[in-house]
Amino acid sequence: MEPSAHVDTFARDSLPPQDQWPVLLLDHADTAYPPRLNCATELLDRAIDAGHGERPAIWSDVDGAPHATTYRELNALVNRSAHVLVDEMGLRPGNRLLLRGPNTLQMAVAFLAALKAGLVVVPTMPLLRAKELKQIIDKARISAALCDVRLTEELARCREAGEHHCATLTQVFTFHDDAPDALEVLAASKPDHFDACDTAADDVCLIAFTSGTTGAPKGCMHFHRDVLAMCDLFPRHILKPTPDDVFCGTPPLAFTFGLGGLLCFPLRAGASTVLLEKLTPESLLHTIERFKASIVFTAPTFYRQMAPLIGRFDVSSLKKTVSAGEALPASTRALWRDASGIEMIDGIGGTEMIHIFISSAGAEVRDQAIGRAVPGYVVQAVDDAMQPVPPGTLGKLAVRGPTGCRYLSDPRQQNFVRDGWNLPGDAVVIDEDGYVFYQARADDMIVSAGYNISGPEVESVLMKHEAVAECGVIGVPDETRGQIVKAFVVLNPGFIGDDALTAELQAFVKRNVAPYKYPRLVTFLAALPRTETGKLKRFALRAL
Template identity: 70%
Template sequence: MERSGHLDTFARDHLPPPEAWPEFLLDHPAVRYPARFNCAAELVDGAVAAGHGERPAIWTLAGGKPVAISYRELQGRVDRLARVLTEDMGLVPGNRVLLRGPNNPAMATALLATIKAGLVAVPTMPLLRAAELKPILDKAQVSAALCDVRLRDELEACTRPGPSHCPTLAQVRYFNDEGPESLESLARGKTVPFPACDTAADDVCLIAFTSGTTGSPKGCMHFHRDVLAMCDLFPRSILDVRPDDIFCGTPPLAFTFGLGGMLCFPLRAGASTVLAEKLTPATLLETIQAARATIVFTAPTFYRQMAALAPGYDVSSLRHSVSAGEALPDATRQLWKQATGVEMTDGIGSTEMIHIFISSAGAQVRRGAIGKVVPGYEVRIVDEAMRPLPPGTVGRLAVRGPTGCKYLADERQANAVKQGWNLTGDSFLMDEDGYLYYQARTDDMIISAGYNIAGPEVESALLQHEAVAECGVIGVQDEERGQVVTAFVVLRPGFPPGDDLVKALQDHVKRTIAPYKYPRVIRFVDTLPRTETGKLKRFALRTL
């Protein structure tokens, strides 16, 4: 590894041992980076140096009208805040900083300033409670936090004696606050420019904790070069991002899907992004219309709800609509395309890999497939012994590229990386043309009476019925069949639950996919348990 720019060496000291790392593929022309750089400086200072200083970087909507923050103004905000971090707070390169806030310019500035100062950003979802923040703070040994003042209550519980107390958390500062000790107040008197910390390409700049669909969250450590690699592969080769593109969407900046799509991708291209809080399907459509957005990122659930509303809005500016975070049912893809004329760009990534590594767009889309491997990455479908499987065979997805799994002091590293390949925990099928078809999470494959049944396939079939608004499918233990396919269904208004509807839905599934896959048990519920990023919490369905 290159000489570290960190004085606090915790992050490098707690990387997995080198023999547990995946193999990194760094020979693609787009990811041949110098040995030393700071990714935040590349994203912001690099854009200004490239002549984008007066162009919009971040948009907000004030009274429904877009208001721009230019690249030069963003650069000044980042540099002043970096001085607060180093001068007023006394932080040194390598210290971990918890970041807490919704998608707004202050949160984006805090992220970029933290990384530019050589600190390690630990962004967290806005709705996490103190009991959920504590294991993150403890595991990453966080000494400082930057928080939106509206979210202070849960974080302050971690600073006081009690079950959520975190002894390492020595100082907390607030933004979107006009008090005398607020970050904004402290930053006003600072000078610019701020020289970026001389970090190595393989210094850790980000610890992204998984969103917890499978229980205990894991800290995924990412290098400065990883942040640039996510910007220089998927968005360039699949989305063909241009400086005049305007991004918008729902994924939080604390989620790597959002960190890329809502901030880093547009900055790397000299494009711009609309940062908006608490979007609904209707207000996201309003945002697309008002900002003339060209690229939108959100989850399948949102697209399904937006499809019904889209005819009431002008979304003709859209070039790409990107879906990730969970499986995209074909029924949702077709509804969106019929409503907008835009072909969905599906993708699969992971917090461990930092962003999307399988995707296709436009004319390259093949129905039923997520897409092909993104240039710069390699994938295989393998069996339990890591032997490659032939086309058309369902197996475990293995991937490698310039990014990869590096858990923070976690024994689960051994399960996530084998023989230099990252194992995502997904089962896939690859056809002879290289298109990849998602089957299920490997731990969500339902085995019933000897049949392997993928829950997402059953969900996709159910969603094609007019009565179904949302659904989740799992296997429930059964003495006779091993597991029975069990569906949890949220109904659309006007469809009363009852035995007749259960039978109608079962018959519909039998007609749509192989009859043995039909849900033998259907339970009607008001809502489904989801993470803050919109992913279905399958493990939580087991407790309903």
């Protein structure tokens, strides 16, 4: 590894042993980075050098009207804020900085300023409570935090005596605030030039904690070069943005899906992005209309809910829509295509890999498939002995590329990385052309009377029924069959969850897929349990 710029070496010291790392493919032309780089400098200063200084970088809603912050203005805000981090907060390269805020200009500024100063950013979802924040703060040994003033309550509990007390957290500064010691107020008097920390390309700059769908969250450690790699592969080869594109969407910046799609990708392309809080399907469509957005990132559930509303809005600017975060049902892809005329760009990514590594767009899309390996990555389906399985055979997804899993001091590293391959935990079929067909999470494959049944496939069929708003399918124990299929269903208005509808849904599934896949049990719910990033909590369904 390159000599670190970090004075505080906790992050590098906490990397897994190198023999537990995945094999990293660093010879791709798009990711041949110099040994020393700062990703914030590459995203901002290089954009200005390329002539984008006066172009919009971030769009906000100010008093009900769109407001653009240019690249030059954004860089000045970032540089002034970086001075505050170093001068007032006394932070030094390698210190971990917890960030807490919704998708706003101020959150983006804080993120980029921390990267420029050589800090290790630990972003957190706005809805996390003190108990969850304590897990993150203690594990990453965080001493300082920047927090949107509206979200300080739970963080304050981490500084009080009691079960959620965090001994390492010694200072919290606020932003989106007009107090004398708020980040923006202090930054206003600072110079707009800042000498970025001379970080190594393999210095840790981000610890992204998983959303906890599979238990205790894991800290995924990413380097400065990883942030650029996520910008230079999926966007360059699949999304193909231009400086005229306007990005928008719903994933939080604290989620790597949002960090890439709503901040880093647009900046790397010299494009602009809309950062707004608390979007609903209706207000996201309104945002596309108001800001003339051309690229949208959100989860499958949002696309399904936007489809019947789209005719009420002028979304003629919209050209590309990206779905990730959870499996995209074929029925949702078709519903969105029929409503918008746009073929969805689906993708598999993950916090461990930082972003999307399997996808296809346009004419490359194949029915029922997620796509192929993004250039720079290699994927295969393997058996339990890590041997490749023949094309068309069910196996566990294995992936290599320029990014990969490096957990922060976590024994689960050895579960995710085997024989140099990352194992995201997905059961897939890969055909002879390299197209990947997602079946389920490997742990969520339902084995009933010897049959392998994909929960997402059953979900996709159920969602074609007019009564079904959304659903989740799991396997539950059964003495005779080992497991049987159980569906949890949220109904559209006007439908009643009774025995008659249960029988109708079961018959509907039998008519559309092999009859052995039908849900033998159906439970009607008012809402499905989801994480803040929109992922279905299947473990919560199993607990029900």
